[in-house]
Amino acid sequence: MPAASAIKTLIVDDQQTMRSLIRTSLNALGIVNTREAADGEDALRSLVGLPVNLVITDFNMPKLDGLGLLRAIRAHPPTAKTAVIMLTGRADRELVQRAVQFGVNNYLVKPFTTQTLKEKIEAVFGPLQ
Amino acid sequence: MDPFESIKQTFFQECDELLTDAEQGLLDMESGTADSETINAVFRAVHSVKGGAGAFGLEDLIRFAHVFETIMDELRSEKMELTNVVAKTLLRAFDVLADHVAAARDGGQVDEARSSGMLDELKALIGAEGMEDEAADPDEDFGFVPVVLDLDEPGGFVSLDLPEPEAGLPVLEIPAEPEVANGVWIIKFAPGADMYAKANEAGLVLRELARLGPTEVTLHDETLPALDLLSAEQAYFSWTIRLTTEGDEASIREVFEFVEDDCKIEISREGGAPVSLETEPAEEISDDDAKARASAEAPLDLDALLARIGAVPTVEAVAEPVPESTPAPAPAPVVLEAIAEPEPVAVVAAPPPVIEEPAQDVAALIARAQTADVPVAPAPAREKAAPAAASNTPQPAAAATIRVDLDRVDRLINAVGELVIQQAMLSQRVTESGLARSSNVALGLEDLELLTREIQDSVMAIRAQPVKSVFQRMPRLVREVADMVGKRVRLVMDGEGTEVDKTVIERLTDPITHMLRNAIDHGLETPDERTAAGKPTEGVVKLRALHRGGRIVIEVQDDGRGINRPRVRGIAIAKGLITEEAILTDEEVDNLIFLPGFSTADSISDISGRGVGMDVVRRSIQGLGGRITISSEPGKGSKFTMSLPLTLAVLDGMVVTAAEQTLVAPLSAIVESLTPRMEDVHYVGGKDAVIRIRDSFVPLIDVGVALGFRDTPIHAASGVAVLVESEAGGKAALLVEAIQGQRQVVIKSLEANYQQIDGVAAATILGDGRVALILDVDALVTAQHRRKPAARSEKRLAG
Structure with missing residues (x-):
């Protein structure tokens, strides 16, 4: 049973609003160790130096999108096993399937509640403490 | 503030930016200058607006943005053609979208008829079936396997069983995708003389390339001889084109279809190994790796990507034991140079790339990306290459802007205004004290003055906005x-x-x-x-x-x-x-x-x-x-x-003296100044003076009297007349005792510090520390035109 406070999380979204919302929800769950990145490249830059346990990433972003980020994370040995949860819109089933093929660990449909976010994280790591 | 409320405010701020971007993109789409990235950017902007709206439950906005987004999605996936009609409709729809955002922000209402009419129009564009996308069920289980979290080694020792791509998944035909979206290609194009002889033109080829996406073209004219040695039938020029496109290599080759026999062409991904036209790497790879072909996914050039973000993995970074080592051929240094230096110039400066076994190199990269969960040891050459790349790669600039509360900027401006005044006062006192100009104090003050000016300019630049x-x-x-x-x-x-x-x-x-x-x-x-x-x-x-x-x-x-x-x-x-x-x-x-x-x-x-x-x-x-x-x-x-x-905080003024007061007249209002001659001054009705200036008569206003400093006008010939033009176009001559000179002054609001006074626009503080009033030329001229003694303002400054 992992302690929520120990999970290092990277939030990746090009929208400040979304990053803030995710961070607020994570904090409410006790996940306080968070970093943010504005796009896939930014995220990789951040990850390569300082790995995290969990990446929550939007799909549609400039420069490097969520799928590209996922693939890069999986292809890069030091980060290959980082848990990744992808944020998607409502109408993106096909996208989720592609993300699954590239090894995404779960996905979260926008808009989401703190409760859903919790369920998804627990689906990845098991019940949070 | 409620964190949610504060995030919501951020959202609306972001919306402004998103809408601006979207509108610009839509305008480009209308004018036909949009490329696929423009359309994608508009999609992203609308998508983001919708996403945020979803988080805050702004239902009207979500509904409208959703339809808009769907159309943008159809456009970017080229399921729908971008016609001028579509672009114009989208522009009008954008206005409604902006109204929705404004309504959500300000709690207002949108024109419901207009909004639903627009929605119908948009839906008509896509047709009914376009709206029937398969939604992702938030709880659908795609066979995710839980991860055991090891908190000691984030990212390193997480034991994770990735689901096998095929396992337990509803098998879905994934359409073949072109190469990585927006790949950057370096194309070297050297026409031979035969190409020109066959009436082909390099310019047309370049133009055709530019249709694939934005290009940066560099001309190489090094081989161009002096004029007397130049042969009209020879080809001397070559070009390096940096092309950003969603298209694949084949689409680039297609451009050269008619000229490829008569010129040298090298096409390579930026940061990748060059591929000359003769080799067919794509085919080879597909034959070698049928499984990779089945997944039909674009290759992910991780090395280039990592290099681009300035993070080429070093051996130390790979702390994990590496299961197998398949040394990839070392990329030639020239490739790294191209990666490390984003400027196109570097590519130009690089010698023509001679890469051994290019096909194999590309194949290795692609194979590596496609078997993503099999870590591959970095090639030994990376050890040496990495520091070079890291030192050559300019660190990407951090966030280039910050948001600052306008009040804070205003406070700063005000403080700098005071600083300028203080500095001027200090200079004046030092001058008055009789210190030599070469004294240390005077010299130090001079430096201070320069510095003050610089600070003032910089602060003004903060307030400057496009x-x-x-x-x-x-x-x-x-x-x-x-x-x-x-x-x-x-x-x-x-x-x-x-x-x-x-x-x-x-x-x-x-x-x-x-x-x-x-x-x-x-x-x-x-x-x-x-x-x-x-x-x-x-x-x-x-x-x-x-x-x-x-x-x-x-x-x-x-x-x-x-x-x-x-x-x-x-x-x-x-x-x-x-x-x-x-x-x-x-x-x-x-x-x-x-x-x-x-x-x-x-x-x-x-x-x-x-x-x-x-x-x-x-x-x-x-x-x-x-x-x-x-x-x-x-x-x-x-x-x-x-x-x-450029600013309203400082003003170019003419400092004048009237009734022993120092006053400032805005330079922008002044037409000319002159010394009145008595024969030009006439009195209308024996009282109101007018002065003749080049065959036209304008009122002559004694500023001291007009502002109430004194009751009797001075003798016209003893003063100076400043001809001013009011904002309404009326002219008048302001009679003052003397002109002191032209000066830039910092405007201080009189209303904020005292009260509004007729004939005075604002105040300023002069170098000697005295307050000087800035004349409201408009009010002075207008007052003169309809002056009646009884109607004079009660708010007198003096007398």
């Missing part, structure tokens, strides 16, 4: 006005990046709005009239901003009918603004439209007029210390030019 924030509202205005008057108009904007003080920007909107309305309503002809005049039916209105002579100049130009001078003249005569005998130049006739009470429209249209004439525009511009002029050519169009100071 006029874009005003300009970006104009396309919508133009669309609406054009719709209303039934004209076809294209707005061309230029110089949106021109910066000017924020206070000026805030007050630019009205004059620009007015001039644009005027240009569309009066300037442009109807489509029929334009056709009859042999012009394209679509009129062009240009809005342009530029810096000139320390001021900002805004031009509004139309290609319409121009000013009808005989008619303007006739109206001016009929309204008694000029006499029938008056001989006016064309320019003077044109400028008659700025006179108060002049309106050429037979009936005041609610479009351009809104009940006010051009005189109001001129007055508001003059209120900002600016001027407006018009030039016009019959049948060709008109151009309004307004010029404004």
Whole structure:
């Protein structure tokens, strides 16, 4: 049973609003160790130096999108096993399937509640403490 | 503040930016200059608006944005064709979207009929089936396997069983995708003489390449000999093209289809190994790796990606034991140089790449990306290559902007204003104290003065903003006005990046709005009239901003009918603004439209007029210390030019003395100054003085009397007359005792510190620490024109 406070999380979204919302929800769950990145490249830059346990990433972003980020994370040995949860819109089933093929660990449909976010994280790591 | 509420505010701020981006993209789509990235950017912007709206439960906005987003999605996936009709519809839909955002922010209502009508129009564009996308079920289980979290080694030791791609998944045909979206390609193109001999042209090839995406073209003319050695039938030039495209290599090759036999072409991904046209790497890879082909996914060039972000993995970074080591061929140094140096120049400077086994290299990279969960040891060569790449790669700039509360900036500006004054006072005291100019104190003060100026300039630059924030509202205005008057108009904007003080920007909107309305309503002809005049039916209105002579100049130009001078003249005569005998130049006739009470429209249209004439525009511009002029050519169009100071915080003034007071007259109002001769001064009714200046009489106002410092005017010949022009165009001569000189002063609001006083616009603090009043020339002139002793202001400053 992992302690929520120990999970290092990277939030990746090009929208400040979304990053803030995710961070607020994570904090409410006790996940306080968070970093943010504005796009896939930014995220990789951040990850390569300082790995995290969990990446929550939007799909549609400039420069490097969520799928590209996922693939890069999986292809890069030091980060290959980082848990990744992808944020998607409502109408993106096909996208989720592609993300699954590239090894995404779960996905979260926008808009989401703190409760859903919790369920998804627990689906990845098991019940949070 | 409730964190949720504060995030919501951030959202609306972001919305403004997103909408701006979206509108610009839509305008590019309308004008046909949009590429696939533009469409994608618009999609992203609308998608983000929708996403945020979803988080805050803004249902109306979500609904509208969703349909909009769906269309953008169809466009970017090329399921729908981008026609001009579609672009125009989207632009109108954008206006409704912006209304929805505004309504959500301000708690207002959108025009429901307009919104639902627009929705129907949008839905009609896609057709019913387009809206039936398969939604992702938030709880659908794709066979995710839980991860055991090891918190000691984030990312390193997480034991994770990735689901096998095929396992437990509903198998879905994934359409083959072109190469990685927006790949960057380096194309070296060296035409041979034969190519030209066959009447092919390099320029056409380059143009064709540019259709695939944005290009940066570098010309190599090193082999061009001196003129006397030049053979007209030889080919000397070659080019390096950096192309950003969604297209794959085949689509690039296609461009060279007709010339490839007669020129040397090398195509490579930026940061990848060059692939010459002769090799067929794509085929080889597919044959080698049928499984990879089945997944038909684009190759992910991780090395290039990591290099691009300045993080080439070093051996130390790979702390994990590496299961297997398949050394990939070391990329040749030249490739790394290309990665490390994003400037196209570096590519040019690099010697022609000679890469051994290029196909194998590419194959290795692709194979590596496609078997993503099998970690591959970095090639030994990386060890040496990495530091080089890291040191050569400029660190990407961190967030380039910050948001600052305007109040804080204003406080800073104010403090710097005080600093400037203090510094001037100090200088003056030191001078008065008789210290030598070469003394340490004086020299130190000189440095301080330079520094102060620099700080002042920098602080002013903080407040300076591009006029874009005003300009970006104009396309919508133009669309609406054009719709209303039934004209076809294209707005061309230029110089949106021109910066000017924020206070000026805030007050630019009205004059620009007015001039644009005027240009569309009066300037442009109807489509029929334009056709009859042999012009394209679509009129062009240009809005342009530029810096000139320390001021900002805004031009509004139309290609319409121009000013009808005989008619303007006739109206001016009929309204008694000029006499029938008056001989006016064309320019003077044109400028008659700025006179108060002049309106050429037979009936005041609610479009351009809104009940006010051009005189109001001129007055508001003059209120900002600016001027407006018009030039016009019959049948060709008109151009309004307004010029404004870059800031309202400082003012160029003429320091004068009147009734022993030091006063400042705004330089922008001053026409000239002269010493009155008694024979030119006349008294009307034995009391009000007028002065003759070159055959016209203007009121002579004793400033000391007008402001109430004294009751009796000074003798005209003993003073100096400053001829000023009021904002309304009225002229007067201000009689003062002496002129001290021209100076830049920091404006201090009198209302904020004392109260509003007729005839005084503001105050400033001079170098000697004394307060000086800044004259309100307009009020002085107007007061003189309708002066009655009893009506004089009670708020006297003195006496």
